[in-house]
Amino acid sequence: MILKKGTADPAWFDLLATLPRESIVRVEGSARSSPKAAKGIEFHPTAIRVVTRAETPLPLGVVDRVHVELDTRLNHRVLDLRKPAVREVFELRSALLHGWREAFIRHGFIEVETPKLLRQGAEGGATLFPVDYFGQRAYLAQSPQLYKQMLMGAGFERVFEIGPAFRAEPSDTVRHITEFTSLDAEIASIEDAEEIRRILEGLLSEAIESARNALAAITNPWAETLRPPALPLPRVPFAEAEAEFGRAGAGRDLTTEEEKRLAESIHDRTRSAWFFLTDFPTAIKQGTFYARRRDDDPGRTGYFDLYFGHLEVASGGPREHRLEPLLANLATAGLDPAGFTGYLEAFRYGMPPHGGWGLGVDRLLQALTGLPNIRETRLFPRDRWRLDP
Numbered sequence: 001m002i003l004k005k006g007t008a009d010p011a012w013f014d015l016l017a018t019l020p021r022e023s024i025v026r027v028e029g030s031a032r033s034s035p036k037a038a039k040g041i042e043f044h045p046t047a048i049r050v051v052t053r054a055e056t057p058l059p060l061g062v063v064d065r066v067h068v069e070l071d072t073r074l075n076h077r078v079l080d081l082r083k084p085a086v087r088e089v090f091e092l093r094s095a096l097l098h099g100w101r102e103a104f105i106r107h108g109f110i111e112v113e114t115p116k117l118l119r120q121g122a123e124g125g126a127t128l129f130p131v132d133y134f135g136q137r138a139y140l141a142q143s144p145q146l147y148k149q150m151l152m153g154a155g156f157e158r159v160f161e162i163g164p165a166f167r168a169e170p171s172d173t174v175r176h177i178t179e180f181t182s183l184d185a186e187i188a189s190i191e192d193a194e195e196i197r198r199i200l201e202g203l204l205s206e207a208i209e210s211a212r213n214a215l216a217a218i219t220n221p222w223a224e225t226l227r228p229p230a231l232p233l234p235r236v237p238f239a240e241a242e243a244e245f246g247r248a249g250a251g252r253d254l255t256t257e258e259e260k261r262l263a264e265s266i267h268d269r270t271r272s273a274w275f276f277l278t279d280f281p282t283a284i285k286q287g288t289f290y291a292r293r294r295d296d297d298p299g300r301t302g303y304f305d306l307y308f309g310h311l312e313v314a315s316g317g318p319r320e321h322r323l324e325p326l327l328a329n330l331a332t333a334g335l336d337p338a339g340f341t342g343y344l345e346a347f348r349y350g351m352p353p354h355g356g357w358g359l360g361v362d363r364l365l366q367a368l369t370g371l372p373n374i375r376e377t378r379l380f381p382r383d384r385w386r387l388d389p
């Protein structure tokens, strides 16, 4: 704030000149419009009071334009979040979540919340976080997978959940964190993977459009760059991608290098950064016991991943809704059905065909902003090395 000579008490100058940056002051006075002022408003104070004085030196500059390492920024995240450019990412995040919720509700989904303290994981033992639950072993939920399926058995037609998911992810990469926000959907009476993809891409596009409008209304600069993708997104069967790399039927997932090459070649052909990789081979989805194998070709599933560039943003597909094949899948995955009693009961008394997806909200933000590190999309990210602040 600039105080003009003659209009203000000179004691204020001394006060403000010695007050450390980032202190909180309470100013009383009146605002008047002024074409000369940067924001068109000039403020005429009548009283100034220091509310809290910031300590010096600041561990992190808020207004300086010097480059600071991400680690230092995250160590002092509260100060970092005061920077307008950092806060704008969280306005985008909020607008996007709001856009998704609106789109889900418009299309007949209801919002649900499922337990995050579980007896059993669904996405493989390696990334489970154990918790001591009154002397028993429990785990933090890696995804709402089992519960969203159980709700299909409970007669819910379309559900979504936007909630925390935890993975003891030892890999130290720019796209893995240990606590992320999973945006899950489950739809009853659907068997065709293509139908699931159409719903997913439609909602994605509506959510982005609605976020863009909300951000334009508050003059957030992300409104300029946010564009809903042109639909339908390209679809590339896994076997086709493998053939391109001359490794047909290798029975393993794509490497990061292959994902990069695939994204580039799809972009060259279609101009789209978004694409679906479809029809994952059963050999790769062995651990994904709930993924339905195709009736006409048990070597393939209807499972797909949604990519932005080489970043996997979502995965989903039709589920196995019949008890016998589900038990066989559990056995192939090396899992003991005794650990899944509550889940399996839902399949005993009438379960409709169903399918859905799980989408990483933080990855989606990373895709839309181009931020190099997923940690920047979360207020207080958690990774193998970071539990504080």
Ligand code: AMO
Pocket: 123, 142, 143, 145, 167, 169, 175, 176, 177, 178, 180, 182, 184, 312, 313, 314, 315, 316, 317, 356, 357, 358, 359, 360, 361, 362, 363
């Ligand atoms: P999946 O394990 O592929 O599928 O996870 C779904 C999406 O969640 C995001 N994600 C992560 N984001 C940040 N850090 C991580 N460590 C991390 N792990 C996963 C990704 C990913 O695409 N139950 C199935 C979904 C389903 O079939 O409905 C599941 O969890 O964006």
